[in-house]
Amino acid sequence: MFDAVIVGAGFAGIGAAIQLKRLGIENFVILDREDDLGGTWYVNHYPGLAVDVPTTTYSYFFEPNPNWSRLFSTGTEIKQYADDVADKYDVRRHIRLSTVVEGARWDEETSQWQVSLADGEVLSTRYLITATGFLSQPKIPDIPGIDSFAGRIIHTTDWQDDYDPAGKRIAVIGTGATAVQLIPELAKKAADLTVYQRTPIWVVPKIDLRFGPLAKKLFARVPATQRVLRWFTDSVYEVMVSIGVVHYKTCRGRGNISAADLSKLHRFITIRDKELRRRLTPDYDFGCKRPTFSNSYYRAFTRDNVHLQDVGIDHVQTDGIVGKDGAKNEIDTLVLATGFDLWEANFPAIEVIGRDGRNLGKWWRETRFQAYQGVSMPYFPNYLSLASPYAFLGLNFFNTMEYQMRLMERLFGEVKRRGATTFEVTEEANTRYLDRMTELLGDSLFTLGNCASARSYYYNPAGEPTLLRPTTTETAIREASEFPLSDYAIN
Structure with missing residues (x-):
């Protein structure tokens, strides 16, 4: 016992x-x-x-x-x-x-x-x-014909490390936080990458600082310095959640509007195609669905080999995906970034x-x-x-x-x-x-x-x-x- x-x-x-x-x-x-x-x-x-x-x-x-x-x-x-x-x-x-x-x-x-x-x-x-x-x-989507697909199917929670996307025709289903990280990486090598989007996601720029040897040494020798940095990052996130989620009524959604404006500016700077920007813009308030950070997600859609499909999936065939508009996209790899x-x-x-x-x-x-x-x-x-x-x-x-x-x-x-x-x-x-x-x-x-x-x-x-x-x-x-x-x- x-x-x-x-x-x-x-x-x-x-x-x-x-x-x-x-x-x-x-x-x-x-x-x-x-x-x-x-x-x-x-x-x-x-x-x-x-x-x-x-x-x-x-x-x-x-x-x-x-x-x-x-x-x-x-x-x-x-x-x-x-x-x-x-x-x-x-x-x-x-x-x-x-x-x-x-x-x-x-x-x-x-x-x-x-x-x-x-x-x-x-x-x-x-x-x-x-x-x-x-x-x-992991959540596996219930899409007609998906079991008949003859190519490779990979769920992001079961990634196949031997898979090389170079030269492949890839379809990614999903545009959540995982997809935001994965899509730019696949776009670098894939011959053709189609992203199947059901719900756009709010994405804001990522301020990703590198910690060099001096910073690491300082953190190790004077732990209080790292705790001060943690206090700052904790406070920023606490304010974001408090203003944007918990006290939404009191703050009248001002924080959410500001965050959404930042995301819109990020899209505007990155994507010049007005119609593509519109299709990547959520129609719900910032924070209703978990937002994320990325400096490369929107940029990936400006590449010639990357395409956005947002009309929906009708069914999957052995060699591709047929959209609800009747158009067929032939692929050899199906990536499921469909979350949990x-x-x-x-x-x-x-x-x-x-x-x-x-x-x-x-x-x-x-x-x-x-x-x-x-x-x-x-x-x-x-x-x-x-x-x-x-x-x-x-x-x-x-x-x-x-x-x-x-x-x-x-x-x-x-x-x-x-x-x-x-x-x-x-x-x-x-x-x-x-x-x-x-x-x-x-x-x-x-x-x-x-x-x-x-x-x-x-x-x-x-x-x-x-x-x-x-x-x-x-x-x-x-x-x-x-x-x-x-x-x-x-x-």
Whole structure:
């Protein structure tokens, strides 16, 4: 029997493991279906992969990295950071890789979780923590005839490193954050590249500074300098989210309009073709769908070998794609930059059965998506879900992990102090929190803005924007450190 089982060895799972160790809990295991740690930063390795949040901000606050090569670091560097942190905090020895978790069930007689693995093994644990991330289940488009395509199909989450785009006729489906990074790289070598766009994306210029040897040396010798830079980048992003999303009503969308104007100016400077600019311009408010940074995305469409198709796809044939206008585009490679299935396949990522047989996924869909402090649900004792409704703080995942680690410290610390064996959030506390989140969202961009055409993963299937926690990072961290312990039944 384990004291804790963590599902997922990405940054959330690593952070949870570090916090358990700080609390004196060493008898735990981390389970991950992949053959290495790092989560999305191990799975994704397509050309052009980089973080779209400054790496001074995209890192654990307690573990600054003086070795970043630039402000927006590459995926390779982010993966190395995950390796380094796991090694420094002795997390790797707790990880079981290539292990698929099928589900977990609360055993009321033993007050333990029974975690079922795909190979038939069942693990017993006191605590269950799912750290499966928000972007972990790839979305495969349901396009007629796609299975008949005779060429190569590559999903960006399963990039084939031996693939050489040189001289190829390529079609890319999707224009999200991943496509914005990938398309310019493919455009450099492809004989012909057609981008199939359903929803345009807001793109603003990227100010990507390089950190030379002197900067790295300064960061290493005087860590306070890097913390000051982090404070600055954190503050910029916090202001962006606060003005543009959380307090949209108060600010009357002025921040969103300014950001959209910057993106429009970026397109105008880069693309001289007025009609092409129009087709690349979103018709929803800035921020309804995750925007991104790039200095090369718009420029890629000015190349002779790159074409934008936005009339829609009718079906796929063995040698190409037929658009809804009847035109056929012959290709030899189909790249799916179609993102992730957040709500249907990821909430939750595994089947979780709590007290009295409550099925978490079914309960969420039959009632509403909800989670107290973004981690706890009633009828699910000794369980924390780190990828839940109202968990994600704006643009930076590590701020989310920061407050969740604080909550773990307070909650598990109280359980230990009382000599208790179980904790469970009360229905009253959960309802009170849900009502508060709903009220706060009433003043947000997602409720008051023009978001109908964004097709944003921020919204669940019922049309509620329940992915993001509509508070500041400071508020989330304070609440995680000070929430009323009476909000949990601790026995």
